[in-house]
Every structure is written in C-alpha cells, then in structure tokens.
Amino acid sequence: MTAISSSIPGNAVDAGLASSKKPQLPKVAVVILNYNGKALAQRCIQSVLDSDYPNKEVILVDNRSTDGSLDYLCALFPGMRGVANQQNLGIAGGRNRGFMEAVRRGADYVLSLDNDTRVDRRLIHALVAAAESDARIGVVGPKTYMDDGSGRMQCAGGRITYTQNVCSERGRETVDRGQYDTIEDVDYFPGFGFMAKREVFERLNFLDECFYGYGHEDTDFCVRAARLGYRVVYVPKAVMWHRGSATIGRYSARKKYLEAVNSVYFVRKYAGRIQRVKYTFFVVFGLAYALVIQSFRGNLSAVLAKARGLRDGLRKPAV
Numbered sequence: 001m002t003a004i005s006s007s008i009p010g011n012a013v014d015a016g017l018a019s020s021k022k023p024q025l026p027k028v029a030v031v032i033l034n035y036n037g038k039a040l041a042q043r044c045i046q047s048v049l050d051s052d053y054p055n056k057e058v059i060l061v062d063n064r065s066t067d068g069s070l071d072y073l074c075a076l077f078p079g080m081r082g083v084a085n086q087q088n089l090g091i092a093g094g095r096n097r098g099f100m101e102a103v104r105r106g107a108d109y110v111l112s113l114d115n116d117t118r119v120d121r122r123l124i125h126a127l128v129a130a131a132e133s134d135a136r137i138g139v140v141g142p143k144t145y146m147d148d149g150s151g152r153m154q155c156a157g158g159r160i161t162y163t164q165n166v167c168s169e170r171g172r173e174t175v176d177r178g179q180y181d182t183i184e185d186v187d188y189f190p191g192f193g194f195m196a197k198r199e200v201f202e203r204l205n206f207l208d209e210c211f212y213g214y215g216h217e218d219t220d221f222c223v224r225a226a227r228l229g230y231r232v233v234y235v236p237k238a239v240m241w242h243r244g245s246a247t248i249g250r251y252s253a254r255k256k257y258l259e260a261v262n263s264v265y266f267v268r269k270y271a272g273r274i275q276r277v278k279y280t281f282f283v284v285f286g287l288a289y290a291l292v293i294q295s296f297r298g299n300l301s302a303v304l305a306k307a308r309g310l311r312d313g314l315r316k317p318a319v
Contacts, residue, residue: 025055026109026132028124028195029102032060033094034115038069040243041115045077048113053124057081057105061098063088092207092217095191099206103198110201112218114192116243118147126238127195130183138200138230139222141189142238143180151175154242155193157186157234160219162275164286166263167219181236188232191218193240200225210316213258216266223270251294253305260306264313283310 030048034041041060048058061083062070074082083097095112102110109128113119119142127140144155153176155169167188171180191207204224211217222232267279287310290303 025053026128027107028053028056028109028111028128029098029105029107030056030058030111030113030124031095031098031102032058032113032115033063033091033098034060034065034069034073035063035088035094036065036067036069037115038065038067038072041069041073042076044113044115044117044119045073045080047118047121049077049079051119051121051124053128056124057102057107059083059098059101061085061094063090063094090209090213091191092209092211095217096206096209099201103201108198109195110198111195112191112193113240114242116147117144117192118241119193120239123238123240124195126235130233130235130238131195131197134231136229136231137197137233138225138228139189139194139196139232140235140238141186141194141233142240143176143234143236144190144193145176145239145241146173147241147243153180154244155190156180156236157184157232158188158190158219160187160223160270162267162271162279162282164279164282165259166216166266166279180234183236184234185231186234187226188219188222189234191221192242192244194218194222196221196225200228200230203228210265211262213262214255215259215262217262220266220269251299251302253302256302257305257309257312260309261313261316264310265316268313268316 032041032044045058058080060073060080062085064085064087070082070084074080083101085094085097099110109131111124123142131137131140141157146152146154152173153171156171158167158169160167204221207217208220211220226232267276271279287307294303
C-alpha cells in the first residue's frame with residue numbers, strides 16, 4: 001500500500017493490521033525513524049517482525065525522504081503503519097510523531113529504534129519482562145553491539161559526565177567479556193534503542209523538541225523520567241545492533257553543530273555550578289585539540305561548525 005504524505009504532525013497511514021496478538025501480553029509499538037534509508041529500514045523492520053513477541057505493531061516515521069522510502073516499505077510490509085511528515089522535523093520532532101501515534105493507538109510500551117538498527121528476536125520479550133517486574137521502572141534499554149562485524153559493544157546504557165560530550169555510552173568499543181551482564185540503573189539510553197511505558201510519554205509530554213536535529217533529546221527524556229521517580233534500567237538480555245551515523249555522518253559539520261547547540265542547552269537546563277565549570281574546561285581544551293587534529297584530517301569545517309554551535313547554544317532562549 002502507498003503511504004500518503006501528510007501535514008505536520010503527520011497522519012498515520014494504515015497499511016493493514018499488525019500480526020496476530022496475544023491479549024494477555026502488553027501491546028508494544030515499535031517506532032522506527034527513517035530518512036533516506038530504505039535498505040537499512042527494510043532490514044530493521046524485518047528484524048522486528050522476526051521477533052517472537054506477538055503483540056507488537058511497527059510504525060515507520062518518514063522524515064520527508066526523497067528516496068521513495070515510505071511507499072517502498074509500505075508495499076513491502078503491508079502490516080506496517082506509515083507516518084509521513086511533510087517536512088523533516090529533526091530527530092525529536094520525527095520520533096514524537098511516531099510516539100504520539102503509538103499512544104493514540106493504545107500501546108502499553110513504545111520501543112524507539114533508528115532505521116540502521118536490527119534487534120534480536122528476544123529483545124522485546126526481555127525489555128517487557130524487566131519493565132513489568134517493577135512499577136517504578138519507566139524506561140528500559142538493551143545491550144547494543146556495533147553492527148560492523150567486530151563484535152564490539154556500542155552501548156550498555158549511558159552516564160552523564162558533563163565532559164565535552166556531556167554524556168558517554170558505557171562499554172563503547174569494548175569487547176564483551178560479561179562486564180555488562182547485570183541488570184542495573186543507568187542515567188540514559190540513546191534514542192536509537194530504548195523502550196518506555198506509555199504513562200512516561202504522557203507525563204513527560206514526549207521528547208523536548210527544543211533539542212532540534214541531533215543530540216541529547218534522549219538523555220533529557222531519561223533525566224526528566226528519573227526526576228518523576230521512574231527508574232531507567234539496563235537489560236543485558238535484550239540485545240540489538242546499531243550501525244551508527246548512517247544518516248548524518250560521523251564527523252560532519254552539521255552533526256557537530258547540532259551536537260554543540262544541544263549540549264550547551266542540556267548543560268544550561270540541568271548542570272549546577274561545578275558541573276558547568278567542568279563542562280567549560282573540557283569544551284575549551286577539547287575544541288583546541290580538535291582544531292589541531294581534525295584539521296589535518298580535513299575536518300576543519302566540522303570543528304568550526306562545532307564552535308558556532310557552542311555560541312548558538314548560549315544564545316538559545318532561556319531554559
């Protein structure tokens with residue numbers, strides 16, 4: 001079925017009903033954000049459909065792709081729902097259209113994925129089981145491996161550090177030797193792979209779209225959930241893989257600019273005096289280091305874009 005372009009916030013386009021469900025299990029809506037990545041999105045959707053969790057529904061949010069992604073994928077997966085945005089709403093805005101549609105359709109849990117991820121068939125079961133084990137748990141997330149054949153980890157949840165990048169993913173680029181095999185509370189999960197209860201989305205009014213483009217809307221969401229008393233819990237038995245930076249690039253000028261704007265906005269929103277001093281120290285020396293190293297790698301434009309982003313982050317309206 002062909003999806004029809006919609007006005008913001010995006011109309012859901014029915015492409016049929018999801019596969020058979022077991023009413024006794026909570027309903028999980030899997031929201032996948034896509035922009036010009038139909039081959040990657042196809043692989044992601046297929047991995048979700050291969051999941052052994054029966055009561056699920058796939059919602060693909062297309063951020064005004066130009067490669068025919070939505071029509072192609074709706075025809076390929078007639079049980080999927082498509083949300084077509086009339087313009088690219090950025091990451092937070094794009095995800096929110098899908099989250100709102102999931103809540104509107106009565107999902108008990110919403111799983112957020114990027115189009116360059118793929119999930120283990122037991123991932124949804126493991127996340128739901130963990131979330132159902134304690135009413136205080138509001139957000140859960142998986143163990144994520146780099147999808148490059150290396151077997152290295154990318155993320156086991158994250159910690160807020162207030163260093164140059166504000167936060168860091170636990171276990172990044174390390175070999176999995178079981179050091180992250182314990183269920184435990186963390187500060188946040190990246191938006192490419194986390195699940196939250198419906199009530200959390202409703203109480204937080206979804207993602208803060210002041211974090212436009214790229215970076216920290218996911219960290220902000222988890223911080224706000226924790227401040228309402230919810231636990232943010234890492235579930236190692238839930239496994240997925242992530243390619244990373246498939247849409248925006250690893251060290252592009254646009255990525256570095258948006259990261260910088262959002263980092264400063266996050267620090268202004270949450271950091272205390274000591275944390276702000278710490279962040280400023282790391283930013284100043286980090287920027288000087290990047291100017292030397294990245295210039296030799298041909299990335300001077302990205303470094304300068306980051307500097308502009310830091311400036312513009314300070315100029316954003318008061319939090």
